[in-house]
Amino acid sequence: DAGVTQSPTHLIKTRGQQVTLRCSPISGHKSVSWYQQVLGQGPQFIFQYYEKEERGRGNFPDRFSARQFPNYSSELNVNALLLGDSALYLCASTDRVTGANVLTFGAGSRLTVL
Amino acid sequence: KQEVTQIPAALSVPEGENLVLNCSFTDSAIYNLQWFRQDPGKGLTSLLLIQSSQREQTSGRLNASLDKSSGRSTLYIAASQPGDSATYLCAVDNNRDDKIIFGKGTRLHILP
Numbered sequence: 287d288a289g290v291t292q293s294p295t296h297l298i299k300t301r302g303q304q305v306t307l308r309c310s311p312i313s314g315h316k317s318v319s320w321y322q323q324v325l326g327q328g329p330q331f332i333f334q335y336y337e338k339e340e341r342g343r344g345n346f347p348d349r350f351s352a353r354q355f356p357n358y359s360s361e362l363n364v365n366a367l368l369l370g371d372s373a374l375y376l377c378a379s380t381d382r383v384t385g386a387n388v389l390t391f392g393a394g395s396r397l398t399v400l
Numbered sequence: 401k402q403e404v405t406q407i408p409a410a411l412s413v414p415e416g417e418n419l420v421l422n423c424s425f426t427d428s429a430i431y432n433l434q435w436f437r438q439d440p441g442k443g444l445t446s447l448l449l450i451q452s453s454q455r456e457q458t459s460g461r462l463n464a465s466l467d468k469s470s471g472r473s474t475l476y477i478a479a480s481q482p483g484d485s486a487t488y489l490c491a492v493d494n495n496r497d498d499k500i501i502f503g504k505g506t507r508l509h510i511l512p
Binding site: 319326327328329330331334342374376378388389390391392393394396 | 491503
């Protein structure tokens with residue numbers, strides 16, 4: 287069974303551009319969350335989606351948005367990119383059924399903003 | 401506001417030694433605590449999850465303990481190996497949702 291898959295793995299953008307990152311959760315998982323990890327720091331929560339609805343939002347500006355599709359995959363969009371948006375963006379999924387709430391993370395999308 | 405702190409930030413030990421990584425959190429009303437491993441440039445791998453009602457969890461050479469009252473968790477690694485070199489992250493779930501709070505991690509280097 288495939289794990290959490292993210293695309294693209296690496297990308298380079300310039301300031302002011304827009305980026306879309308994609309995530310496919312583990313089959314059967316209906317909850318997807320997004321995290322930003324800046325070099326040398328722990329991941330920080332950006333969004334959580336469950337059953338296609340936003341269930342949580344971290345302390346990020348409105349330039350960050352996300353959505354979840356009927357197949358439970360998700361996209362994270364970042365507009366008007368800043369140098370400080372350079373980071374590893376991680377997607378995690380969980381089934382939220384067993385109660386253990388073990389998050390399974392993807393390998394991440396590394397965004398570099400020049 | 402939950403804050404998670406990991407000490408030390410970096411650690412180098414010779415192969416074969418037993419070692420302890422520390423994690424502390426400010427809000428003891430947690431749902432669970434997880435330890436993750438992260439290899440350079442890679443995603444996170446969950447190592448151990450301790451529910452709030454548990455005191456410890458074990459997997460192979462790894463043992464994680466939880467003391468909610470003192471706001472502390474430790475990850476014990478027995479008989480360390482060079483392959484254990486990675487960053488170890490502690491994360492706390494306060495609300496049984498997917499918004500977990502991470503520490504900054506401990507970078508571990510096992511010397512052959």
